[in-house]
Amino acid sequence: METSTAAASAGGNLVLILDYGSQYTHLITRRIRQLSVLSLCLAGDAPLASISSLRPRAVILSGGPHSVHLPNAPSFPDSFLEFVEHNGIPVLGICYGMQLLVQKLGGEVAVGEKQEYGKMEIDVVRESGLFGAELVGKHQTVWMSHGDEAARLPEGFEVVARSVQGLVAAIENPSKRLYGLQYHPEVTHSAQGMETLSHFIFNVCGITADWKMQDVLEEEIKVIKDMVGPDEHVICALSGGVDSTVAATLVHKAIGDRLHCVFVDNGLLRYKERERVMATFESDLHLPVTCVDAVEQFLSKLKGVKDPEAKRKIIGREFICVFDDFAHDLELKLGQKPKYLVQGTLYPDVIESCPPPGSGRSHSHTIKSHHNVGGLPEDMKLKLIEPLKLLFKDEVRKLGSILNVPESFLKRHPFPGPGLAVRVLGDVTEGNGLDILRQVDEIFIQSIKEAGLYDSIWQAFAVFLPVQSVGVQGDQRTHSHVVVLRAITSEDGMTADWYYFDQRFLVDVVRKICNSVRGVNRVCQDITSKPPATVEWE
Ligand SMILES: Nc1ncnc2c1ncn2[C@@H]1O[C@H](COP(=O)(O)OP(=O)(O)OP(=O)(O)O)[C@@H](O)[C@H]1O
Ligand SMILES: O=c1[nH]c(=O)c2[nH+]cn([C@@H]3O[C@H](COP(=O)(O)O)[C@@H](O)[C@H]3O)c2[nH]1
Numbered sequence: 001m002e003t004s005t006a007a008a009s010a011g012g013n014l015v016l017i018l019d020y021g022s023q024y025t026h027l028i029t030r031r032i033r034q035l036s037v038l039s040l041c042l043a044g045d046a047p048l049a050s051i052s053s054l055r056p057r058a059v060i061l062s063g064g065p066h067s068v069h070l071p072n073a074p075s076f077p078d079s080f081l082e083f084v085e086h087n088g089i090p091v092l093g094i095c096y097g098m099q100l101l102v103q104k105l106g107g108e109v110a111v112g113e114k115q116e117y118g119k120m121e122i123d124v125v126r127e128s129g130l131f132g133a134e135l136v137g138k139h140q141t142v143w144m145s146h147g148d149e150a151a152r153l154p155e156g157f158e159v160v161a162r163s164v165q166g167l168v169a170a171i172e173n174p175s176k177r178l179y180g181l182q183y184h185p186e187v188t189h190s191a192q193g194m195e196t197l198s199h200f201i202f203n204v205c206g207i208t209a210d211w212k213m214q215d216v217l218e219e220e221i222k223v224i225k226d227m228v229g230p231d232e233h234v235i236c237a238l239s240g241g242v243d244s245t246v247a248a249t250l251v252h253k254a255i256g257d258r259l260h261c262v263f264v265d266n267g268l269l270r271y272k273e274r275e276r277v278m279a280t281f282e283s284d285l286h287l288p289v290t291c292v293d294a295v296e297q298f299l300s301k302l303k304g305v306k307d308p309e310a311k312r313k314i315i316g317r318e319f320i321c322v323f324d325d326f327a328h329d330l331e332l333k334l335g336q337k338p339k340y341l342v343q344g345t346l347y348p349d350v351i352e353s354c355p356p357p358g359s360g361r362s363h364s365h366t367i368k369s370h371h372n373v374g375g376l377p378e379d380m381k382l383k384l385i386e387p388l389k390l391l392f393k394d395e396v397r398k399l400g401s402i403l404n405v406p407e408s409f410l411k412r413h414p415f416p417g418p419g420l421a422v423r424v425l426g427d428v429t430e431g432n433g434l435d436i437l438r439q440v441d442e443i444f445i446q447s448i449k450e451a452g453l454y455d456s457i458w459q460a461f462a463v464f465l466p467v468q469s470v471g472v473q474g475d476q477r478t479h480s481h482v483v484v485l486r487a488i489t490s491e492d493g494m495t496a497d498w499y500y501f502d503q504r505f506l507v508d509v510v511r512k513i514c515n516s517v518r519g520v521n522r523v524c525q526d527i528t529s530k531p532p533a534t535v536e537w538e
């Protein structure tokens with residue numbers, strides 16, 4: 001989608017993000033799209049030819065984990081600054097991006113005496129391309145994440161905001177149309193971040209807001225039609241979740257009945273999930289779906305495996321084995337082997353996984369390998385079609401409603417492909433962890449639904465811990481399992497807070513669990529946000 005969408009739909013109003021490895025880079029693209037402006041990402045060191053071929057109206061340099069004063073720090077290509085100056089393209093550097101501008105233009109970036117992580121107050125000291133006059137002299141809450149600081153600004157730059165600690169928070173050189181923010185305007189915790197981005201995009205760059213989600217749909221359908229030959233067949237990995245259902249509906253629009261959907265029961269699904277999902281496919285989706293029973297295949301490969309990353313890689317590989325076998329079966333039926341595999345991969349899956357080759361994310365750290373990205377085998381033969389790869393969950397839900405995907409799919413809480421394997425900590429085949437977890441999870445989710453809370457919670461689930469605790473049940477000593485309940489609120493799964501339940505609700509759920517699930521005598525609640533935790537426990 002990346003470059004083709006740019007070329008076809010930018011209409012001269014494209015904002016290009018150069019990525020230096022920040023976990024938030026694609027939040028920037030997403031925020032710009034929220035302003036109805038097309039935005040795309042390239043690697044921070046992309047060749048100048050790639051940058052100029054997109055004809056951007058503005059460039060934003062992202063944050064990143066590196067320090068500009070250390071060797072091998074990533075940077076924009078030679079002549080980038082001359083290119084933007086010559087073409088009058090405004091540039092905004094965010095955090096590392098700002099530090100890069102400062103250093104490359106002859107200023108100085110040094111390790112700060114003070115660091116700024118998390119919530120911080122800044123003071124806007126003058127009107128600028130980043131802040132309107134009404135904000136001057138006022139405090140603003142922003143989200144910071146840096147240890148380096150701009151110690152000396154290059155010639156022609158002025159400070160336009162400072163943190164309450166006195167550090168440079170925003171700078172500009174209006175005559176060269178260069179701007180910098182030391183904080184992250186793209187995260188929701190920066191209260192006026194959207195206003196600042198909007199000020200830059202519309203007031204400084206003069207860009208017209210002419211992009212809409214419908215464009216993604218039309219462009220994707222075109223890309224898929226161009227890619228898949230008129231007689232070729234395609235497989236779609238369909239889980240019943242939001243993403244793969246929207247992806248399948250979109251690809252079906254492009255190639256019709258040459259799409260063959262497959263749902264895999266990997267033995268890691270929730271209570272009665274296989275029956276329930278297959279029934280909704282039939283009643284609500286009206287797409288033919290084949291269900292493959294791969295329970296033994298997955299569980300035998302997972303036997304004795306405790307390491308979370310190892311589990312994820314095994315699951316990624318087994319999924320592909322199932323899809324290869326399915327392609328082979330279709331070959332016998334259709335006389336030709338499908339070459340393509342549709343997956344509902346989203347951008348957060350890519351961000352946290354091992355950076356795939358050519359993704360332009362070689363500057364980021366791996367958080368966990370999502371089975372459908374970092375968990376894929378290297379020798380995979382099927383070619384991927386991932387129409388949602390640059391979108392976030394809430395954008396996919398919007399796209400799904402344009403495609404008339406039923407609400408029963410769009411409102412479902414996310415459920416990871418590795419399923420209960422990342423919720424039964426350690427060896428999933430040991431003891432009866434999967435079985436206990438299914439019962440606990442079902443009670444928790446049904447109670448949430450009965451209390452009318454399902455749609456206010458972004459995701460809720462239970463976790464099975466490989467520890468036992470002492471309890472007393474019916475006057476008998478028990479030495480049984482501990483389970484954890486986790487419910488979160490989030491916008492896009494990138495950051496999350498825990499959901500504050502009413503205490504009576506929790507008391508009731510815990511009682512139901514302990515009274516009906518044999519083998520559990522203790523229930524805890526996870527109240528950690530992301531960061532520092534992640535959503536899933538593994
Ligand atoms: N049981 C499954 N059978 C077939 N494909 C699956 C299965 N689980 C996951 N996948 C594939 O892996 C992709 C990523 O899984 P993920 O859980 O992120 O997405 P989803 O299930 O479509 O949506 P959601 O995040 O809302 O659960 C899916 O979009 C789908 O293509
Ligand atoms: O399809 C998936 N394959 C995976 O390997 C995977 N790991 C995490 N998740 C889901 O992604 C969101 C963010 O989760 P984390 O904070 O745990 O990374 C949450 O919604 C998680 O449920 C996955 N989804």
Ligand SMILES: NC(=O)CC[C@H](N)C(=O)O
Pocket residue numbers: 022062063064065066067094095096097145146147148149
């Ligand atoms: N978030 C960032 O971009 C951090 C930039 C740099 N690594 C610092 O610590 O200052």
Ligand SMILES: [Mg+2]
Pocket residue numbers: 239241242414415416417
């Ligand atoms: Mg899922």
